[in-house]
Amino acid sequence: MTTLTIELSCLLLATFLGAGLVKGVTGMGLPTVAMGVLGTAISPVAAAAILIVPSLTTNVWQMLAGPDKLRLMRRLWPMMLCIVIGTVLGARLLVIVDPVWSGRTLGLALIAYAAYALFSPAVSIPNRLEPWLSPVIGMVTGVVTGATGVFVIPAVPYLQSLGFQKDEVVQALGLSFTVSTVALAGGLLAHGAFRLHQIGLSLLAVIPALIGMWLGSIVRQKISPKTFRRCFLLFLVVLGLELTLRPFS
Template identity: 40%
Template sequence: MISFDLAETALVLGAFTVAGFVKGVAGFGLPTVTLGLLALTRPLPEAMALMLVPTLATNVWQSLVGPALVPALRRLWPFLAAAVLGTLAGAGILARSDAVLLSGLLGLLLIASAALALAGRPMPTPSREQERWLSPLIGGTAGLLTGMTGSFLMPAAPYLAALKLPPQHFVQGFGVGALLATLALGIGMAGAGLLPPDLGLASLVGVAPAFLGMAVGTRVRRAMPDARFRTVIQAALGLVGLWLAFRAFG
């Protein structure tokens, strides 16, 4: 039985509120921010189990609400299918690996994400011919990393941005990818015995603060320059990533 004292409960609720806030501002990042914060004090597999339900709930809304779902699925299905398979494979690696080293890998992903965003150098746009083989390759890689670390951000977000999809196609396409990868992660973790029922139920606690944070973040996004706030968020994620990487490899 996994238990939380008052301080740990406050940390969990605060992490989901902050992560929802970031998602409201940037349109993505809830699982990555949640894991980055929770992994500072809890084993990564526990943090991944805790973030499952809030991530599923918020991505159902992001992926299914809007007019671009069918076009996004038609364009991105090889990417999405490979992401699911990669996530199942990554969850199998998670069950056999050192959680501290995997939290260090999550830290490296956060550093890479922050560095790319702050440098302002996007991936080059692939041709349609290149996209045919790149989509399953990038999707599988993103899924593998999701299964090992819980974060679907890298390299999925930079790749989908490089495709120069219409904004709503990007939002719903990324949402569907994150939704399917999170479902596959839950299945893989349950199959590997990494998803105790009490921890799955505890994950429900994060739904309300995540949606509250999203609502506040959406208001902030409409009221201030988006680029400035994203810079602050990316810098903060980079610092969290440096700490996780230092703790694992230092």
């Protein structure tokens, strides 16, 4: 059980303010930052439950911010369906695995995503491969989401490789993250890991997340998003190393 203390309250406010700031600048990263930071203080399954409402709120906002919702849904529905299936199945791992090992898995996921984003070249997926590749990517993304609470691998690089325009990529990511959030909530609920007191903590986190997004939109106008993104990814590497190496320290 995650009891609300002054220390946890401060951690939640700071975490979701920072996570919202990252999302406001880059269009993504709220659950990744929240899981990484909270995972250093509480169990990953408790952290995943707390991020549900702020993640859903900010991702629905992102998904609805463009005109192509229905077209994106028609194109990406096989991937979204497999995300749901994979997440519900993967959430079982998050619930039953020792928190130390799930924390290590979360750390490795953060490092893998950051390393890919920092060093990989741009990739373009041919249209002919999309019908069978989308369900595979969706299933893998779902299992990773369910097991770690992180939505980005491999959905983000895959969606960025499909030839969408800039605004379409942001909206497609919003769709994917929204589906992942709902599926993660369903998976945690199905396995008895989403409890009433965690809903209260999750609601508490919405306000700093929205404030952070607003601040991020201001910061985006003041600094280079590329520079900010590089710093953010390096921060994820450090956070991932801390989570991964903690059991051995």
